[in-house]
Amino acid sequence: MKCKRCGETAAVKLPSHHAGFCPECFERFFKKQVETAIRRHGMILPGEKVLVAVSGGKDSLALLRVLSDLGHDVAGLHVHLGIPDSSDPVCERTEAYCRENGFALHVLRMADVGLAIPEVKDAVRRPICSVCGKIKRHYFNRFAYENGYAALATGHNLDDEVARLFANVLRWDAAYLGGQGPMLPAEGRFVRKIKPLYRLTEFETAAYCFFKGIDHWKAACPYSGGASFTGHKRLFADLEDRSPGQKTAFYEAFLAKGKSHFAGVGEENGPVLTPCERCGYPSSSEVCGVCRIRALVERAGE
C-alpha cells in the first residue's frame, strides 16, 4: 500500500479515510484533524493558555505534543493519585518525558490535599473509579481556573466519545445527551473543557505515539478493571469493520443533528449550583462532593 499523499510506502492504513499514510504524512493528517476540531468548535482562541490533563497514557501525551507542535501555549497537569506501585512510576515517567521534550508540567499530589486514593477507597462505599474521576475533574478545573488557563484539554478520543454517546443513548439520558460534546463553554468557576482529539481514534493516537517515539505509560490502573466502556468499544469496532467511517459518522451526525434536540435539558432539570461553603467551587449542595469525600477520609483516619 502506498501513502495517499506522497506515494511512499504506507506505514498505517485508515479504512475510514480510504487512505494509507507514511509516518510523515500520517503526522500531518493527525495534526490536521486536531486543527479541524479546534477551529470548528472554537476550542482555543489566539493567545489563550491551555492546561492539558496529563495522565501519562498515550492520549494525554499525544495531546500535549500535538497542541504544542500546532503552536499553542500549553502546560500539563499531572494528578499524582498516591496509589502504591503505580502513581510513583507513572509520575516519574511523565515528568521525564516532559523534561526531555521541554513541556511545562505541574504535579498535584492528592496526598497533600488529604485525598490519597487508597485512603479515599477505604473511606467511601461507592465504586472508586467514579469517586477518583470526580476528584480529578475538580482539581484539573480548579488548577486551570486559579492559574489563568482559558481551557482545560483532555485526551478523549473518538472511541471514548462514541462509547460514551452510545451509553447515553442506551439510557436515553436527555441531560447527558444535551451536554455531551467536544467543547463545553466556560461558566463561572468552570473553565472551558475541550477534547481536541475527538476526531481521532484510539488506534490513531497509538500510531501517532509510536511514530513520534512518545514513551507513554501502558499499564491499567491497579484499582480499575481496565478501560471503561470496553464492551461498547468492541461493539463499535465490529460496526466499523463492517462499514468503515461509521464511528465518525455517528458522532458527527449527533453533533450536527441530534444534540440540539436535547439542548437545555440539563440546565432545566438539573440542580441549581451554588458555591461550596468550604472550597467555593460550584456545587449542587452546601458542601461539594469533593469536600464531603475529604471529610469522610478525615473521619476514617481519626
Added chain:
Amino acid sequence: MKCKRCGETAAVKLPSHHAGFCPECFERFFKKQVETAIRRHGMILPGEKVLVAVSGGKDSLALLRVLSDLGHDVAGLHVHLGIPDSSDPVCERTEAYCRENGFALHVLRMADVGLAIPEVKDAVRRPICSVCGKIKRHYFNRFAYENGYAALATGHNLDDEVARLFANVLRWDAAYLGGQGPMLPAEGRFVRKIKPLYRLTEFETAAYCFFKGIDHWKAACPYSGGASFTGHKRLFADLEDRSPGQKTAFYEAFLAKGKSHFAGVGEENGPVLTPCERCGYPSSSEVCGVCRIRALVERAGE
C-alpha cells in the same frame, strides 16, 4: 431449570426476564406481553376490527394466533408478490394454516394490479426490497382502509424495532426518530398502524410458534439477501449477552424519554401530503410512488 410460575421443568430460558417457563406458562407470558403492549399504547379499542399483515413467516402467523386468542376480531391479508418458485408455495402454506385454524384470510395478487414483483424488478432501477416494501405498505393500508379495519397490525418484534431504532440513531435522523414507535395513529386515509409483538424477541416468537405448532414459512425471499438489519441485530445480541434486558431497556427508554425530543420534526420538515391524482391515497407528489411504479412497469411491457 424450573418454570418460574408453576415449578415444572422449564422448556425455555429468558435471561432478560430472569425466568424460565414450561410451554404452557410461556404461552401465558407471551400473551401477557402482547396484552401489555396493546393496553399501554391504546392499540386496539373494544370491538375494533384488526387487519393482520400476513407474510406467512413466524412473526405474522404468531401475531394472528395471539390476537385471536386474546379475543380480538382479526383477519389476515396476504400479499401474493408473484415471485416464481416462492410466492405460490408461501401463499398455499399460509392459506392452509388459516383454513385449518379458522382464520379469515384475504389474498391480494400483485399480478392482478399490474405490480408482479419480477416485472417491477425489471422496470425500476432502485433496490427491489425497498420498492416491494413500499408496494406492500400501500396495499395493506389501502385494503384496511377500504374494508373498515380500524388498525393494521404487523409482526415487527423487539429485535426488528431495536435494529431500526439503532439505524435511525446512527444517522440521528430526527424525522424517523420522531415517528418510530409501536403505534402510529390513523390520519386521513392512513389507518392506525400497530406492532403488538414489539415487546417480544425474535427468539420468543420462534419459541411461541414451536410450542403452538405453527407451521410457518422459513425460507428468505429469493430476491433479498436475507433479513434486514442483520448486522445491527447481531450487535445487539452481543450487548444482550453481556447484559440481559438491554434491548428492552433501550427501546422502552426511547419511548419514555427519547422520542418526545423529536416530536413533530417529521411533520414540520416533511413534505405536504395531498391525494394522488390516480389512486387518491396520500402522496408527496401529484402521482404517488406506487402509481409511478405501475406506470414504469406498463411502459416496460409495451
